[in-house]
Amino acid sequence: MAINLNVYLVTNGNGREAVEFYKEAFGAEVLAMQTFGEGPSSPDHPIPPEAKDWIMHASLQIGSSVLMLSDTLPGMPHTVGDNITVTVNTDTAEQAKDIFSKLEVGGKVNMPIQETFWSPAYGNVTDKFGVQFQISATPGQA
Structure with a gap:
């Protein structure tokens, strides 16, 4: 993994x-x-x-x-303080979805995890601690 x-x-x-x-x-x-x-x-x-x-x-x-x-x-608004996120790149869409589902507990989904033109599974979530994560399956690049 x-x-x-x-x-x-x-x-x-x-x-x-x-x-x-x-x-x-x-x-x-x-x-x-x-x-x-x-x-x-x-x-x-x-x-x-x-x-x-x-x-x-x-x-x-x-x-x-x-x-x-x-x-x-x-x-879209540009908000200083929200302009730094952590990206999480995984090998598989399943792995990305699993991590996303755990981070969203008690947090806020900004963009549901879904297929995009650059990834088979991409989503944006702010966890319960206020940290914003971009989760992306990047097969062969993680």
Whole structure:
């Protein structure tokens, strides 16, 4: 059973600047960077033209750790204090669902665990201690 934990930062439209800042500060390698404009479109959450270059997801290798970040989804509030989460990456959807179901006890489900275009099981939950977790099955990457 492979599980990885990473820090996930949420920026407010300045994600590209943050990627460059952390790349320079830590001598990091950018592993991935995708903009909202590159992702699939959704009529429920249209991306305004000025946000198409905002970062939907980026990851940087810093030593043996991975720092992940994204800009706040356009139209959603950006709350300092809620802008740092812990990501939990598992090998299987079953493992992700099991961890999610345990973390949600006494907590709050922000996004139910479900299949997404990037994961067979992804969900967001705040546990009973107020810690926000993003749970994601990433087969072969955990």
